[in-house]
Amino acid sequence: MGISLLPTWSDAARVQATTETPAVMSSGPIVGLAVSPGQERTRRSPQPDRDGSSGSAMEGLPEQLQQNFNNRENNMNAIYRMYRDKLPVVVAALLMAALTNPISAWAQSPEADSRIISLDEVVVTGLGRPEPLSKIASTVQVVDSEHLRESLDNSVTELMRERAVAFFSEWTPGQTSITMRGARGDGQGRDYRGQVLVLLNGRRAGTANLSKLSPDQLDRIEIIRGPASVAFGNQAMGGVINLITRDGRSVSGGTASIEAGSYGFGRAKAEYGSAVAGNLAGYVGVNGMTSDDFDGGSGASKQINTAVDRRGALAALNWDLGPSQWLNLTLRTHGVYDAGFRGSSWDYDNYDDRWNNSVDLSYAGVLDDLGIDLNAQVYAFRDVDSFHWGSEVRGFDTDNLRRELTAYGARLTPEFQLTETTRLLVGFDGESSQLRGTRTRTSVSGEPVSQVAHYDNNEDNLLTAGYAELTQSFLDDRLTGRAGVRYTRNELSRRDTPNLNLSGEPDRTFDGTTYGVGLAYAVLPGLKARASYATGFRAPTGRELAGESSAVLTPDRITRGNPDLDAEESEQFEVGLTYAPGNLFFDAAVFDQTIKGRITTGPYVDDIRQFLNADGDAEVQGIEVQAQLDAAPWLGLADQRLTIGADGTWNFKLLADGIDRGDSGPYGHKLQRLNEYLAALRLGYEWRERWGFSLVSLLYGPFYYDTEERLLPTAEPARNFVHRKDAYWVFNVRGHYNVTDRVTVYGGITNLLDKNQHPMFVAIDEQPYISDPSNSNGGRGNSMRGRFFSAGIRVTF
Template sequence: MITAMVIMLMMSAAAFGQQTQGTQSVDEMVVTATRSEERAIDVPVTTQVIDREKIEMSGALDIGDLIGKYITGHFHKYNGLLSPVGLRGFRTESHGDDVKGYVLLLVDGHRVGTGNAAKINMDRIERIEVTKGPASALYGSAAMGGVINLITKKGDGDLFVSVGGDAGSFDYYKGQLSTGGEVNDRLRFHLTGSYEDTDDYDDPEFGTVYNTGVTRKNVGGNLVFTVNENHELRLGGNYADLTSESPDWDGDAYTRYREDASQHNEKDHAYADLEYNGDYFGNAVHWRGLAYYLRDKNHWYWGDPVAESDQTKYIDETLGTDHQFEWHMNSWNRLLVGFNLEWLEKESEGVSDGQPSTPYTPGMEYDTQALFAQDSLDLWDNRINVIAAVRYDRFDVTTVRPKTGDLPDFNEKNEVYDHVSPKVGIGVKVIDEFLRLRANVGEGFKSPSADQLSADYVHSNGTHYLGNPDLDPETSLTYDVGVDLFHEFFTLQVGYFHTDYEDKIVQVTDEVDGDAVSTYENHGDSVMAGFDVNFQWWIDRMFDWTVGVSVYSNAAFNTTKDDKDTGEDLQYISDYEVKSGVSVSYAGFSTQLSHVLVGPQMITNYDTYEDEEKGSFDFWDLTLRYRFLDHWEVRGSVLNLFDDQVEWVRGYLMAERNYRVGLTYTF
């Protein structure tokens, strides 16, 4: 069906060609794929954008739910504010330091400092840009599957103050206060704070899922000062205080949840950043500089019946700076060079049976330095766009003694290694800017962690954890090709990707002289391939309607996901995903009906430790909004409209049909 659509549209392209100039879809600006603002059609790497309208109409409560609703990849949602997100078979690491992940989460261009998308509040996000495929040539380690860049509100527009509240099923409520706007020609800002709480929810099969309450407190904002037309400073940041509970099954059989379960967790996430943008030499050179601080805390209480009797706590802190210089050498050649420096420290501690104990993971230190360069060529009257990028990363990592635990033989070992990541892409426009052909090839990598390289200690459980200094980084080589159609009435993007994934790091345990020794090895290669399809149709434009009507559909079909050693399917990669919706708007009224379909995937059943296929599932959401009298907004959502069984992860059934309503006054 897709092939037939492409052929038909190409045959009719001549008739459409003259209409495509200057349309919104062609002129949309993106920044993530090349680290500089460019028209999407001039960048060979496809960028999927979730704009503010889609964010507001999503009904989602955090970035994890939002990505799961709109972006095809692998969303892995647990109870208790734990949501790694994935792209093309790779996903973020959500239990601790995000440098262990395979998809990189950014905020305003720098690491956000966590791989847990459930921690990230949406109130400050203006738009989200998602690039799929390896991005290590510009962003380094942990960008094998792609990059998700959260771009925050900067306070453009008139001054305002907004007060709002929401209430809904399962005793949900939220209060929010926001303010911002342009104070004068030089100063603008955006600030927001919110308090949000929900109680235990019900699922469609087992009834009340006890111990699933969540409390979120968020505050953050941006302050932007324009020195003059060539220089600008921005100070931003966010703090999130998060508390959630963890459900437990009553007995061995999955029949009902324990009402007296006591496990819970306390998490927080914070960042602060200072950004400078300046133009020099008659706007020929642009300097963008960033300094940032990141903090991520994960504190789990596991004890039963006294939760505090068993605890594990990790705190990651990062200081970083990132600088890039873009030189417009002439009208068709732009050179971007830059560097990145980061210092990350991870502290760990534990409690067992009420006494200080050795946590599962020791402390770690990462000192990283990187240099990167990219050349962008716009040739033949901007009909051919070429990018070539390369990055050098150097890592100095140390395993650090945890704050608790009796470890007399702990050896704080240090290892140093480096890696080079290249990438090249080309886009060719034909028939004016209606049709674009593109191709990319690039390498992604994920660095070994400090404990994988340099651990050397005997845990209180008797196991000797021993790092392997000879580990190689995990790497991927991906090529993708695609065809994109841009028209006033629609956009269609169809791409094929093929990834060879090598040197996966796995943990292995052997017995040496009667003692258990756990270490790490590069073991196993795999291949992943498939199709990405993104479609947007502005029906109202086509028929010149006064009522706004549009349809979107984002789909992924994973045709190959093979472990080369075993020949078996890779786990936690769905055969297909389709995420679609229709939006209608008129005057102050707008509504969106959305549908998510996730296909079957191979998983491990952790009751039997056997591999099995997890079946497909789908669900519908309906959201409505009405703005009236210039100041008021009323909104409502019906989530899981048809009361489907939604199970992103086996054993963690999500909520039944539920409702929310809200009211906001802006002055």
């Protein structure tokens, strides 16, 4: 992996600043620009009657649901007891192993693949400004531009799944949620309700639903794990995912491609970047995709209502204002339209439109005489979810919801060179956002019907924050220490919400002080040890404080807000080791994350439940590993590349202390909606830049979930029963052939072995069915896409 196009802002960079590219980093929101889709769309899926039952008859159910539960746990519990509270011992062992193994000749080969990450790699997400990886005390994962350009993935979710970044629920082709280090995103991808922060060019993206976003027009993705940066406050408890877009400096020339595949799949995209004038560069990119309902894996039927369309575009202008000063403007829209939503009732006709539009203007400059690096950004975004759903109430036909989040923000982050070894970063964030929604129910007869409140309260938020971080170098720049603090204040004002009577205090203010400290030490050239401690928090939303709504699937049950809620808080310890001598990159981290005061819901009492802060803590301890190897020089393969990659997480402690909502069963104490372990293994080969192939192996580890699906009593003895999904593998293969220097043909097979599974749903589409037919809206289970073929051609100009 090559060095980032973003500057390091080191003294050397100051001298050559006129040839560098500026960083565009910040964390905040942006305003919407794209044209909204039509109100109604024609479905490509069949439309069954709502009154009849569907699905096949039940045949032979499992004899005992809980059989072998204890045996499944024995090995993991024994290992957990071995490592519990011994994080420093594990890291010491990793460090000793590295020190006692000499750096081999092949690992220092000058012919190393430039795509292998090094400790000189520049990342920008840690502090919102460029910084070499060797100085960072937290775990960073990078998806580089070459990987993004070669990817056949249709969404950011699919792309990051192949790097084992986190757990992704993949509810539908257009909706996912994230769980990282025990911190969970909202099921519908609402970022203001989640614990993982998604950024676009360093500012708040406005959504945590990565399935809504396309990887087209992305130049780079950086992931910071845990609440490791004071540059990002509310919601960054589990980590930060920063999507960095392309511009006229990162793209020179044009590319166009078209591809087709199974299940009516088609995709086309094009981009062009160039210098427009002496000091001005521009970029434009467009993309579109369509897919019909897909088949599930082996033994599953067609997954009716999984069709989806995608559209997106991005335009960027970049100005060199003078020596060491840059200005960047980016306008962007991405969305999924007519996206089927089977959900937990296996529905045949619900569908969604979801889009995210934004604009941001950023400035970066180096004021040499004053010893100041300056970054500033203003932005706006609009994020819209429009749900076209059927009603579960007798006599009602539709229950449509629309949610719109609009925000305007600014960010200023100057950095001061106090001495040759001391730097001080200070920052200010300000953001104003408005959340609005509507909900409309219609009757079968067309007569007027009663209306109810939508899921989220209408509310305004004014967020302000100030932060500072001091970075000090010691021992001839081998040891870097840092300490930072952030104060965040969120002023929430509840606004009139249709069909909801406001009660209690309409305005609430939440504030929080988070901080972090860390050390990064260059033990040897190419070997870095690190340790850090950090805290995070998330403030309650208006709905959690004072909402009152019923879900479409359970119209007779009400979820009520709680004005006495406190903010969620987290703390994390991490120690790690990075070994990057040349054409090898290896990183291992051991972490301990505790989340306190999680906002959840209590049990139903007379069909009413209320939000509350959980009494017990959520605790996650685990090991994360990243590895990249260019084996061609080692094997003497001239003019060839043989790359091996691995990413993985083993969460050897998943504890929800104090059983949530009275969860039952032998796994009721487990933290839910994340895998016990997760891995992605990659093998790639390329011959003389003419042809190549890659194999990606994905391991989904055991998964715990109190599902909202309605199952038969033989499959679920109680509604609050926590299920365990077993581990499974999925394999993907891809290949390409460069016909000429400008023409490439490519193709791939996803789910090569036609595995019938789903990352989250317990009831998959296979017989004998375990789903309850009386609660079905068409299907009897959800399965991920089965074996999928695609092929295309790409032309550069």
